[in-house]
Amino acid sequence: MKFPGRRQHKHYFPVDNKNPLTNQINRSSRLLRNYIVGIDQVLVDIEAKIDQAFLDEFDLQRGMSQVISDEVTEKLYQRLKDENLIDYEFAGGTIGNTMHNYSVLADDRSVLLGVMSKNIHVGDYAYRFISNTSSRVDLNYLQPVDGPIGRCFTLIDDSGERTFGINAGLINRLHPDSIDESLIAQASALVISSYLMRTEPGDTMTEAAIKAVKCANAAGVPVVLTLGTKHLIEKEPEFWRQFVKEHVNILTMNEEEALAITDYSDPLQAADKCLDWVDMVICTAGAEGLYMAGYVDEQYKRETEYALLPGFIADFNQYEYSRPMLLKDCEQPLRIYTHIAPYMGGPDSIKNTNGAGDAALAAVLHDLSANVYHKRNVGKSSKHVQPALSYSSLSQMSKYANRASYEVLVQHSPRLSRGLPEREDSLEQAYWAI
Ligand SMILES: Nc1ncnc2c1ncn2[C@@H]1O[C@H](COP(=O)(O)OP(=O)(O)OP(=O)(O)O)[C@@H](O)[C@H]1O
Numbered sequence: 001m002k003f004p005g006r007r008q009h010k011h012y013f014p015v016d017n018k019n020p021l022t023n024q025i026n027r028s029s030r031l032l033r034n035y036i037v038g039i040d041q042v043l044v045d046i047e048a049k050i051d052q053a054f055l056d057e058f059d060l061q062r063g064m065s066q067v068i069s070d071e072v073t074e075k076l077y078q079r080l081k082d083e084n085l086i087d088y089e090f091a092g093g094t095i096g097n098t099m100h101n102y103s104v105l106a107d108d109r110s111v112l113l114g115v116m117s118k119n120i121h122v123g124d125y126a127y128r129f130i131s132n133t134s135s136r137v138d139l140n141y142l143q144p145v146d147g148p149i150g151r152c153f154t155l156i157d158d159s160g161e162r163t164f165g166i167n168a169g170l171i172n173r174l175h176p177d178s179i180d181e182s183l184i185a186q187a188s189a190l191v192i193s194s195y196l197m198r199t200e201p202g203d204t205m206t207e208a209a210i211k212a213v214k215c216a217n218a219a220g221v222p223v224v225l226t227l228g229t230k231h232l233i234e235k236e237p238e239f240w241r242q243f244v245k246e247h248v249n250i251l252t253m254n255e256e257e258a259l260a261i262t263d264y265s266d267p268l269q270a271a272d273k274c275l276d277w278v279d280m281v282i283c284t285a286g287a288e289g290l291y292m293a294g295y296v297d298e299q300y301k302r303e304t305e306y307a308l309l310p311g312f313i314a315d316f317n318q319y320e321y322s323r324p325m326l327l328k329d330c331e332q333p334l335r336i337y338t339h340i341a342p343y344m345g346g347p348d349s350i351k352n353t354n355g356a357g358d359a360a361l362a363a364v365l366h367d368l369s370a371n372v373y374h375k376r377n378v379g380k381s382s383k384h385v386q387p388a389l390s391y392s393s394l395s396q397m398s399k400y401a402n403r404a405s406y407e408v409l410v411q412h413s414p415r416l417s418r419g420l421p422e423r424e425d426s427l428e429q430a431y432w433a434i
């Protein structure tokens with residue numbers, strides 16, 4: 001496991017330190033490893049540049065993810081082919097991307113649950129998915145199916161906004177029997193998306209996801225939900241509020257999804273509202289950057305060294321240097337918030353925003369998982385007197401998340417091809433402090 005966020009820290013792995021008496025590395029103890037699990041609809045993104053007229057022609061709503069029939073798929077695919085509009089075909093899926101990016105950032109294991117075609121041929125979509133996924137993502141638990149995985153037409157307009165058309169194939173046939181309960185119970189987090197509930201009669205994905213969630217809840221494994229697309233939430237906001245309240249610890253969304261679930265358009269106010277239901281919130285807000293919110297016990301709160309920020313909650317970032325905790329672990333819970341503007345003011349030119357939110361979540365998961373890793377291996381560290389959810393402060397995690405998003409904005413694929421640099425040439429060392 002690499003160190004998360006700020007990439008130099010003398011305390012992270014004292015287990016690797018040389019013994020001062022012998023000047024040798026203590027090799028007697030093996031490091032205990034940990035992993036995270038994600039469930040997804042296994043999809044390949046087919047990316048093309050289009051305009052509004054194209055979206056209108058196929059009755060697609062800009063910025064949304066929508067399921068399309070086989071008939072529309074054939075017509076759409078033919079049009080893209082005939083006009084030579086396809087730029088890339090690359091592994092996708094919101095949780096698939098998150099697991100891949102987590103594994104690249106952490107240089108460590110994640111497990112992806114979903115379906116995979118039984119018969120794979122060189123060059124087909126299943127082949128492409130596997131070959132575009134980090135070898136650190138464990139695909140051994142995928143359930144074989146007799147047919148194709150899904151295709152996600154990722155249609156990018158001039159502003160970089162993406163619209164998704166999903167041709168489902170057999171992506172929703174993951175069966176509850178394929179959910180290994182002990183795999184979930186020993187994970188550092190279970191990551192799911194609201195897309196898993198968008199199924200047709202006969203599909204078993206929702207049931208499988210619910211089984212995994214209940215298992216994680218019972219084992220005290222944090223459940224992380226990403227809201228996916230505002231459409232889904234708008235249809236049944238009350239269902240989602242209840243679901244989140246009952247089953248979810250960490251909620252991640254963009255400002256539109258935040259509006260759909262809370263009725264608040266201000267991302268800070270929405271994040272605050274979500275704290276009524278969950279332990280921690282990540283709300284990305286495009287060019288406005290990123291907000292995070294959580295809880296800390298009074299005795300562990302830490303004051304920021306940055307200027308206090310105005311907003312729906314006055315001085316809302318006052319305790320952003322605190323490490324967030326589960327609400328149940330706080331004797332005197334205090335709500336903490338942070339905001340960060342896009343890294344370096346955002347890139348000069350955005351290739352496309354597809355997956356920027358997934359990358360932010362991957363960075364936060366890295367920090368959470370690093371905390372578990374550190375606790376398992378250096379349990380007596382003063383770091384763990386506080387039963388925190390993450391290794392770093394809310395403020396530090398938001399910087400890291402933002403940095404990871406930036407990397408996705410300046411490339412075409414939603415998946416990182418390499419980890420982040422150890423040192424940022426462009427930044428003062430102080431940027432990463434705390
Ligand atoms: N136009 C922009 N300018 C600068 N930074 C941006 C812009 N759009 C996105 N970002 C950065 O990317 C992060 C995530 O963006 P966004 O809110 O678009 O995620 P998202 O809608 O969840 O993405 P996706 O669902 O495709 O993963 C933001 O917090 C910000 O750091």
Ligand SMILES: Nc1nc2c(ncn2[C@@H]2O[C@H](CO)[C@@H](O)[C@H]2O)c(=O)[nH]1
Nearest residue numbers: 041065092093094152164195355414
């Ligand atoms: N699992 C899943 N991923 C989706 C869906 N629609 C879009 N995405 C993915 O979202 C990613 C960007 O967040 C893209 O790479 C898409 O593959 C969907 O319905 N289900």
